[in-house]
Amino acid sequence: MSPRAAWRLESIGFTQVYDYVAGKADWGSLGLPLEGTKGARAGEHVRADVPTCGLEERLQDVRRVVSAAGWDTCMVVNASGVVLGRLGRKALGSEEEVAVEAVMTAGPSTVRPSITLAAIVERMQSQKLTSALVTHSDGTLVGLLRRTDAEAALNAASSEPSLSSQGREGR
């Protein structure tokens, strides 16, 4: 649609016309701010402090750090922050002395920060998930959305509706 609009503007006489063809889907997928009535989005409520580790780190070292930080999960990322896997409670509880790569769950499912809280809560409830991993469209980690956080935010929003929301915070 935007290419036709761009050409139409030129036909009307505008000379500096630019077409952002990837549009608001692209904008929102990166967690950039969006406004409107659609409601709060996942990106606003993620825990950005979720622990991370590299593929080749030793599991026992990661377990110690994760536990000290009060978490029971850890995201496995590369040097660019792209999510490669996830260590859940079971993997972290393993007594094996191996590298993270050997026990991680590879290619975990992710959602974009622009997904609405209502949509992600419904998905987590129907799939009995306690959290959702949030990444940008290029796979880089945004954080972990806990279902309890999302449900609480959704309940709060339903009692106090807002006309605007921000897809990105604190970055």
Place this chain on the structure above:
Amino acid sequence: MPTLIDRDEVQRLLAERAQLVEVLPQPEFEEEHLPGSINIPLKTLDAETTRRLERERPVIVYCHDYQ
């Protein structure tokens, strides 16, 4: 010929006071739009509805995605 741009270029042009126009229908605009954008649906785009745009400033149009 309109220039195709990515999000980095959008942000650069906005810093240079570009005008941002969503060309989707009004309900979709009201539901979700980029901050600072105005709505001129494609079906209504003509000399009259674009009168609110300044011709000497860049204009960026967008919709939902590659549709």
